[in-house]
Amino acid sequence: MGTTVAIAYHSGFGHTTVLAEAVRDGVADAGADAVLIAVDGITEEEWAALDAADAIVFGSPTYMGSASAAFHVFAESTSKRWAARAWKDKVASGFTVAGAMNGDKLHTLQYFAILASQHGMHWVNLDLTPGWCSSTGSEHDLNRLGITLGAGAQANTDQGPEAVTKADAETARHLGRRVATVAKAFAGVAR
Numbered sequence: 001m002g003t004t005v006a007i008a009y010h011s012g013f014g015h016t017t018v019l020a021e022a023v024r025d026g027v028a029d030a031g032a033d034a035v036l037i038a039v040d041g042i043t044e045e046e047w048a049a050l051d052a053a054d055a056i057v058f059g060s061p062t063y064m065g066s067a068s069a070a071f072h073v074f075a076e077s078t079s080k081r082w083a084a085r086a087w088k089d090k091v092a093s094g095f096t097v098a099g100a101m102n103g104d105k106l107h108t109l110q111y112f113a114i115l116a117s118q119h120g121m122h123w124v125n126l127d128l129t130p131g132w133c134s135s136t137g138s139e140h141d142l143n144r145l146g147i148t149l150g151a152g153a154q155a156n157t158d159q160g161p162e163a164v165t166k167a168d169a170e171t172a173r174h175l176g177r178r179v180a181t182v183a184k185a186f187a188g189v190a191r
């Protein structure tokens, strides 16, 4: 059976969905299977897909400096799995988008990393050096926001999903590739 990466995300206005789809494309680039799960309408079949996945990538917009309320509802719904250690040794990572360049999105990624650690999962970082930090850099650079814990994006609040930049989508795609590559290496070793 192939390696499967589940992308468990919430999106209020479509920006996070664009990133989730980019992560999915990166997973496919690495030759693994991706499952997109919108956690605000999660079904029993999708819970089973999360339980079966080798890796879970968490995604949410940054709302009021943290993951959205809908994502937090989902996270709290994982407590029985936490108690059963059901997700122990799965690979994990995360991504977020905010209206501001900073917008406190690091806090959202840190929250995802703590959620993963509560479950005994193995957090995978972005592994991209910061872009857009020299006279030769630009907003078109990969990892233009210079975040390393996961993938971060900025999208104008007065625009729809088309506001997600190519650079940020490519950064999320990179994360998908990296998580899938690590999950493939882990398969049959840690779990």
Ligand SMILES: Cc1cc2nc3c(=O)[nH]c(=O)nc-3n(C[C@H](O)[C@H](O)[C@H](O)COP(=O)(O)O)c2cc1C
Binding pocket: 010, 011, 012, 013, 014, 015, 016, 017, 060, 061, 062, 063, 064, 065, 066, 097, 098, 099, 100, 101, 102, 103, 104, 154, 155, 156, 157
């Ligand atoms: C309730 C609410 C809270 C927000 N809080 C923040 C915030 O703390 N920092 C920020 O930069 N943007 C904030 N934003 C803007 C969103 O992060 C931004 O519009 C994001 O792209 C929305 O993603 P989505 O379309 O997937 O929901 C907030 C938006 C809403 C609706």
